[in-house]
Amino acid sequence: MLMVRAIIRIEKVDDVLKELSVAGFPSVSKMDVVGRGKQKGFKFGDVLYDEIPKEMLLLIVNDEDKDDVVNIIMRIARTGENGAFGDGKIFVSPVEEAYTVSTNSKGL
Template identity: 35%
Template sequence: MKLIIAIVQPNRLEEVKEALTEVEVFRLTVLDCLGYGRQKGQKSAFRGQDLSINLLRKVQLQIAVNDEFVEPTIEAIMKGARTGEKGQIGDGKIFVLPMDDCVRIRTGERGSEAI
């Protein structure tokens, strides 16, 4: 079992959800978050003053999957989150973490069965 955490642009969320549905991944948690990576924020002007906005709005997806769904899930996220054919800086990042256990609260099921 793995926990996949993906940080993507908020405007790409619907495309990512559609791509995940195509590979039969239906369970996910979505959180609003702030951050920056290689793009290091944005520069803008407000009332004639230059402003540097370090933290950009992002969306974090948390998806628990069994081992056979890891690669299809990663590919689906990349397909939905990538801007254009080659992508752009700021498209996001995917982290894959080992998950020791999962428990379904309602039934008490554990492990792969609970996902």
């Protein structure tokens, strides 16, 4: 199992969630986050904006589904043909075990 964490633009979240659900990945946790990327925020005049609001999506998927999920997020979350700073970042990490509390069962 793998955890896919995607930090993306707020305005792209609904489209990404819809596409993931259509593709068979309806189980997602969503959190409001703030932060900045390599560009260290952006500056307008004398004001520096370095805590930019984003959404973080968390999915636990089987190893064989990782590429499908990552490709959906990358395709839908990207702005414009070539993308832009601030479109987001995706992190994939291993998950050793998962349990369902209501059924006391192990696994997805």
